[in-house]
Amino acid sequence: MKKLIIFAFIGLLAQLIDGALGMAYGVTSTSLLLAFGIAPAVASASVHLAEVVTTAASGASHIKFGNVDKQTVFRLIIPGSIGAFLGATFLSNLPGDSAKPFISLFLLLLGVYVLIRFLFKFQLNEVNRERSLSLKQSIPLGFIAGFADSTGGGGWGPIATPVLLSQKGLSPRKVVGTVDTSEFAIAISATIGFLISLGWEQVNWLWVGALMVGGLIAAPIAAWLVQKIHAQLMGVLVGGFIILVNARTLVNTWVSDTNVYPYIYALIIVIWLTAIFVTITKIRSSRHVHRDEKSIAE
Numbered sequence: 001m002k003k004l005i006i007f008a009f010i011g012l013l014a015q016l017i018d019g020a021l022g023m024a025y026g027v028t029s030t031s032l033l034l035a036f037g038i039a040p041a042v043a044s045a046s047v048h049l050a051e052v053v054t055t056a057a058s059g060a061s062h063i064k065f066g067n068v069d070k071q072t073v074f075r076l077i078i079p080g081s082i083g084a085f086l087g088a089t090f091l092s093n094l095p096g097d098s099a100k101p102f103i104s105l106f107l108l109l110l111g112v113y114v115l116i117r118f119l120f121k122f123q124l125n126e127v128n129r130e131r132s133l134s135l136k137q138s139i140p141l142g143f144i145a146g147f148a149d150s151t152g153g154g155g156w157g158p159i160a161t162p163v164l165l166s167q168k169g170l171s172p173r174k175v176v177g178t179v180d181t182s183e184f185a186i187a188i189s190a191t192i193g194f195l196i197s198l199g200w201e202q203v204n205w206l207w208v209g210a211l212m213v214g215g216l217i218a219a220p221i222a223a224w225l226v227q228k229i230h231a232q233l234m235g236v237l238v239g240g241f242i243i244l245v246n247a248r249t250l251v252n253t254w255v256s257d258t259n260v261y262p263y264i265y266a267l268i269i270v271i272w273l274t275a276i277f278v279t280i281t282k283i284r285s286s287r288h289v290h291r292d293e294k295s296i297a298e
Contacts, residue, residue: 004210006036011214015054016221017238018157018180025051026149026156027114028238029211031107031245041091044150045194045203048088050211051187057219059181067177075138076160076182081189083146084156088193091151104249106151111242118235119275133164149183150190156183236279240272 010032018025026047033043062068133141141163149156157179164175195203244265251264 003036004206007033007207007210008214008217011050011054011211012218012221013214014211015215015218017234018058025054025215027107027110027242031104031242034104034107034249035245041194041198042203044088044091045191045198046208046211048150048187048190048194049203049208050215051183052191053212054215054219055180055184055187057216059184061219062177062181065177067174068181069133069174069178072133072138072164072178073182075133075135076142076178077185079139079142080146080149080156080182080186083143083148084150084186084190085146085193087147087150088190089197090147091194093197101250101253104246104253106148108243108246108250111239111246113239114242115236115239115272115275118232118239119279122232122235146186146189149186150193156186230283232283233276233279236272236275240268240275244268244272 010029014025014029014032017028026044029047029050030043033046034040038046059068141160145156145159145163148159160179160182161175164179247264247268251261255261255264
C-alpha cells in the first residue's frame with residue numbers, strides 16, 4: 001500500500017511538471033521508477049500505459065481550448081508511432097541490469113538539455129506566423145522522438161517541443177497542445193510494443209493504476225500551477241531534478257568509491273541552485289525592463 005501511494009505521488013508530480021512545461025512526464029516518472037529499482041522495460045511500459053489515460057485527458061482539454069494544430073498532429077503521429085513501437089521492442093529485448101545505466105545516462109542527457117534550454121535559450125514571447133510542420137520535417141522528428149520516448153521512458157516532449165518552437169511556425173501555446181495531443185498515439189504504440197515483447201504478466205496493473213490516479217488528480221492542478229510559476233523557472237527545476245535522480249543510478253553503477261558520492265551529489269546540487277538563482281534573476285530583470293517600458297509608453 002505504501003508503494004502504491006508513492007507511485008501515485010510520482011504520477012502526480014510528473015503530471016504537474018508536464019502540465020507546466022508540455023514535456024517531462026515520461027522522463028520524470030521513469031527516472032523515479034528506476035530509482036526504486038524497477039527494470040527499465042517494466043518502468044517504461046508502466047509509464048506508457050499510464051500515459052494512455054493522462055495524454056487522452058490532456059489532449060481533449062487542449063483541443064477544447066483550441067491549443068492544437070491538427071495538421072501537425074496528423075503528420076507527427078504516424079512516424080512517431082512507428083518509432084515508439086520499435087523503441088519499445090528494442091528496449092524489451094535488452095537485459096534489465098545491463099540496460100538500466102544506459103537508460104539513466106540517456107535520461108540524464110535529456111535533463112541536461114532541458115536545463116540548458118530553459119536557462120540560456122528560453123524566450124517567453126515566441127508567437128509567430130502560424131505555419132504547420134512540413135511533411136519532410138515531421139517524419140524524422142516524429143520517428144526519433146517516438147523511439148527516444150520508448151527507450152528512455154520519456155523524450156517525446158523534450159525533443160518535439162523545442163524542435164517545434166525552433167521552427168518559428170507555431171505559437172508556444174499551440175506547440176504544447178500539439179505535442180501533448182499527439183503523444184496519445186505514441187503512448188498507445190509504445191504500450192502495444194511493450195505488451196507484445198514483455199507480455200501482460202510483466203505489468204503490475206496496481207502500479208499503473210496508481211500512476212494514472214496521480215496524473216488525473218494533477219491535471220487540473222497543473223493548469224493552475226502553470227499560471228503561478230514562471231515557465232523558465234519550472235524548466236530549470238525539472239532539468240536539475242532529472243539530472244540528480246539519474247546521477248544516483250549512474251554513480252551507484254559506475255563509481256566504486258563510495259566516499260566520493262557526497263561530493264558528486266553536492267556538485268550537482270550547487271550547479272542546480274546556481275542555475276535557479278540565475279533564472280530568478282533573469283525573470284526579475286525582464287519584469288523590471290517590461291515595467292519601465294510600460295511606464296515610458298504611458
